[in-house]
Amino acid sequence: MSYIEKEIEEQPAIIHSLLNRESENVIQVARAIRQFNPSFAVVVGRGTSDNAARYAQYLLGIQAQLAVSLAAPSIHTVYGVQPKLSRALVIALSPSGEADEVSQVIADARAQGGLTLSITDDPNSSLAQMADYHLLLGCGKEKSIIATKSYTAQLTALAMLVTAITDNRDSYEALAHLPDLVARTLAGSESILGWVQRYRYVDQMAVVGRGYNYPTAFEISHKIRELCQITAEEYSEADFRHGQVSIIKQGFPVIVIAPSGxxxxxLVDLLRNLNQRHAECIVITDDLDISHYAQNLIALPPNIPEWLSPICAVVHGQYLAMQLALAMGHEVDVVVEG
Amino acid sequence: MSYIEKEIEEQPAIIHSLLNRESENVIQVARAIRQFNPSFAVVVGRGTSDNAARYAQYLLGIQAQLAVSLAAPSIHTVYGVQPKLSRALVIALSPSGEADEVSQVIADARAQGGLTLSITDDPNSSLAQMADYHLLLGCGKEKSIIATKSYTAQLTALAMLVTAITDNRDSYEALAHLPDLVARTLAGSESILGWVQRYRYVDQMAVVGRGYNYPTAFEISHKIRELCQITAEEYSEADFRHGQVSIIKQGFPVIVIAPSGxxxxxLVDLLRNLNQRHAECIVITDDLDISHYAQNLIALPPNIPEWLSPICAVVHGQYLAMQLALAMGHEVDVVVEG
Structure with missing residues (x-):
């Protein structure tokens, strides 16, 4: 078994232990946030962590009514300027805890009196040490160069954070079911093996989501680019609504992330449009009523609350990207020079 | 001459008249912003306007020390939630002034007491009427379905705004030269005709920028997707530094936006890396010392201040996308069904 396959499979257990280990800590963090009463939030991360930051924008926006800015670290590093962060909650996402550009944003925020939180996998890392608060992912360093388990751990930590901020009983209950939902999702991923060969010669793909799962579209296309070394591009359903659907011609493969919500x-409108264009639709959904729009469907378990669905949906995307890379003859654990 | 070609050529004159017409108005807006003293800014736009919003993030971040959130309108429209905007400067970008999702964000911000500014091309539009302040682009409605002149007008309006906020003499002087710089850029665009046929059979491209010109990478790849109906993807130089450069194989066409700054x-590091990978580099730059990295170079006029370079660099991208579409046999003014 490759490192990446092993790490994909570790995810339910990692999420389970994260929920238990950080449950008290996250309540302290939430208390500090409520006390600080930030005017807005800034989330900073690079690569996969930037996609987790996008999830934070929807999560904190919808559930905690916090406007979220995804930091542009180059403002701090390339241009040497500090935007005003004194009234901001600033969250750093970096599994290693050592991302230089991210550290600069946190250092600047602290110096200004902003409230800083780092979410890392190393309690001794620079970011864990320098931020006011820290949440530990506990996912373990990825041996694959492809980030998988750190992404779902980051999303889980963010979901725990917003639950602690809103202190909502339903959310706590939903979180408790998350490890089981992810395990059941993973059990369904194997269905991909039944049809993945069909895409052996694909050289480009589009991935579409909306709302909570727009970040999932970014992350799945990121995985496909990294693993399959083909062009894969993320779109919001709104982009397609406003004309960009014109790139979709007959047979163009489009992954549509469509959990109930x-x-x-x-998304059903979009699928209808894609069908009219004779696109090739791969649909990730729990709603079997829309299966007739899909050339291939990857089923999600029923009853996933929409706000947690990105943590499940991305697992199918990870597995698909890995299996497609294998079908294409790529060695999925080889280090690709940066 | 097609509508789009005509509209690309109108840009220097539009920028000239915008600078004159709104010069007093923008000082009033800047005064209101200084008085309001926002904790942060939110910028909202869709499609091309969203790329102008990205420019605002760098411009307001670097020059006015304002953290900028690019709004996720679906939080307001699909989820019906209002993030806290009472301490925010909220800027709406919509040439028609009628984008529903954008209007919802402005309505929510006003109701909460945030300071709202709309930048539109129609003083009678909903957005012009509903925001506290309004800047008029004066670019005229695009007859092409492809936005070109409205984008550079939006960038110019934002550059005027930040200049009025900082009240910096050098910036005022630089702005005064902008119409001439754009006209000289445009004169240089024709060099593209000398080599564009080479890319007749390209089916995917990457566009890379960093800092102020990262938004330009988004906008140029957007134009290429719309006009050429091929896959084109934007990257930050930082993405490539962190591994995504692995998608670049021999002959892969990469547009690198590299004005002095x-x-x-x-970017020179990146070009070296791309050369080692035998990528096909098309470089937009004023620095002829880096011409040996480029298979084809599109020259910018000398002495463009970096913060204004996106307004020039994108013009080359517009022209390239249009000429490439023509080389590929697309009718550039045909309406593509959304």
Whole structure:
């Protein structure tokens, strides 16, 4: 078994232990945030962590009514300027805890009196030490160069954080079911093996989501680019609505992330449009009523609350990207020079 | 002449008249902003306007020390939630002034007491009427379905705004030269005709920028997707530094936006890496010392201040996308069904 496959499979157990280990700590962090009463939030991360930051924008925006800025670290590092962060909650996402550009943003925020939180996998890392608060992912360093388990751990930590901020009983209960939901998702991922060969010669793909799962579209296309070394591009359903759907011609493979939730009617519209264009739709959903739109469907377990669905949906995307890379003849654990 | 070609050529004159017409108005807006003393800024736009919003993030961050959040309109529209905006400067970008999702964000911000500014091309539009302040682009409605002149007008309006906020003499002087710089850029765009046929059969491209010109990478790849109906993806130089460069194989066409400025050393590193990978580099730059890295170079006029270079660099990208579309046999003014 490759490192990446092993790490994909570790995810339910990592999420389970994260939920238990950090449950008290996250309540302290949430208390500090409520006390600080930030005017807005800034989230900073690079690569996969930047996609986790996008999830934070929806999560904190929808559930904690916090406007979220995804930091542009080069403002701090390349231009040497500090935007005003004194009234901001600033969250750093970096599994290693050593991302230089991210550290600079946290250092600047602290110096200004902003409230800083780092979410890392190393309690002794620079970021863990320098931020006011720290949440430990506990996912273990990835031996694969492809980030998988650190992403779902980051999303889980963010979901725990917003639950502690809102102190909502339903959210706590939903979180408790998350490890089981991810395990059941993973059990369903194997269905991909039944049809992945069909895409052996694909050289480009599009990945579409909306709302909570727009970040999932970024992360799945990121995984496909890294693992399959083909072009894969993320879109919001809204982009396609406003004309960009014109790139989709007959047979163009489009992954549509469509778990039950508020954007579903918009996504059904999109699927209808894609079908009219004879696109090749791969649909990630728990709603089997839309299966006729899909050339291939990857089923999610039923009853996933929409806000937690990104943690499940991305697992299918990780598995698909890995299996597609194998079908294409790539060695998935080889280090690719940066 | 097609509509789009005509509209690309109108840009210097539009920028000239915008600078004159709104010069007093923008000083009033800047005064209101200084008085309001926002904790942060939110910028909201869709499609091309979202890329102008990205420019605002760098511009307001670097020059006005304002952290900028690019709004996720679906939080307001799909989820029906209002993030806290009472301490925010909220800027809406919409040439028509009628983008529904954008209007919802402005309505929510006003209701909360945030300071709102709309930048539109229609003084009678909903957005012009509903925001506290309004800047008029004066670019005229685009007859092409492809946005070109509205983008550079939006960037110019934002550059005027930050200049009025900082009240910096050098910036005022630089702005005064902008119409001439854009006209000289445009005169240089024709060199593209000498080599564009080479890319007739390209089916994917990457576009890379950093800092102020990262938004330019988004906008140029957006134009290429729309006009050429091929996959084109934007990257930050930092993404490539962190591993995503692995998608670049021999002959892969990469547009590198490299005007003189702070990110130049990073971009030269990148060009060296791309050369080692035998990528096909098309470089937009004023620095002829880096021409040996480029298969084809599109020259910018000398002495463009970096913060204004996105307004020039994108013009080359617009022209390239249009000429490439023509080389590929697309009718550039045909309406593509959304």
């Amino acid at each position: 508020k954007p579903m009617p918009l | 702070k990110p130049m050393p990073l």
